[in-house]
């Protein structure tokens with residue numbers, strides 16, 4: 043294991059207050075809050091208090107695009123190609139609303155391990171029969187066979203909304219192969235990068251994805267309410283989203299009764315933006331941009347590899363992929379009583395979570411020390427061996 047003194051990323055620990063009193067290994071769920079977020083939220087309140095309504099014209103109206111530009115640099119998107127929304131679910135609805143399915147092109151392809159909220163959006167639209175869904179099965183509940191996924195994408199496919207990294211198991215899907223196959227048959231892809239952005243390097247321009255969406259809650263350390271939507275620049279002038287609002291108008295303040303779409307990325311906005319969430323999110327983006335995702339990934343691969351060895355040495359079964367090229371930043375560890383063990387870990391200030399079928403989800407991030415990896419595995423082993431989890435046996439996932 044690398045000597046802690048050689049890990050230059052550990053200097054960031056001081057910027058994350060929660061690391062002082064917990065072993066925080068849950069960045070796949072809620073990344074730690076940067077200390078700077080406190081002052082950014084104070085800036086928001088101060089601006090509102092002192093500038094009042096003038097704040098809108100002094101930056102607030104532009105924030106969905108200016109803050110989007112900070113996300114853009116993390117995901118390889120050009121400036122002016124990302125807008126901020128509240129969450130991924132609304133972004134998926136907005137994307138789907140850009141299309142007119144026809145009987146010859148009305149199929150949506152995704153895997154059964156897609157994030158459920160994303161599936162709900164398409165399922166709800168499938169009810170009236172205008173789209174149909176082909177769900178690609180997983181054999182093990184952890185991975186999705188690439189060949190099977192690619193074979194499901196055909197000339198009738200309209201959209202392929204897929205997770206880059208699966209939320210449950212950390213399996214990293216082959217975004218390039220899926221995008222190439224979709225384009226070969228005239229379909230478009232929606233890359234859900236929620237579980238990859240900030241921990242797995244990728245470039246939406248180079249991958250040539252049509253849309254990408256994600257949020258800031260997890261690896262970006264930006265907190266809730268700051269979802270992002272990337273749209274490939276050559277689509278900006280042709281798509282006409284039906285999930286829309288006055289911010290998508292070319293001149294919102296003309297209060298024109300007729301919608302005339304903005305000629306650029308702003309046509310993918312809808313109503314008034316969530317300003318406090320955008321203030322809160324920026325500090326995380328700044329840190330991720332400053333460190334760079336390549337460096338974060340290098341450390342993540344080293345630490346997740348180390349976690350796998352430690353967990354296996356302690357007699358646990360690791361269910362997430364063993365091959366680093368096939369996983370994101372999360373390791374999952376199974377045990378019949380994984381839910382109860384998780385509850386006991388949290389009680390002891392080891393912050394992780396549990397997903398049925400995968401087990402305890404453990405995610406080191408750039409701020410994690412190697413010592414914390416040893417501590418969590420030692421604690422899990424102790425909880426298992428002493429059955430200290432026994433009082434929690436009926437618990438379900440709480441977050």
Ligand SMILES: Cc1ncc(COP(=O)(O)O)c(C=O)c1O
Nearest residue numbers: 129130131157205209236237257
């Ligand atoms: C892959 C993935 N997509 C989407 C979401 C969340 O979607 P929303 O932003 O709509 O809450 C999550 C959250 O766990 C996720 O892991």
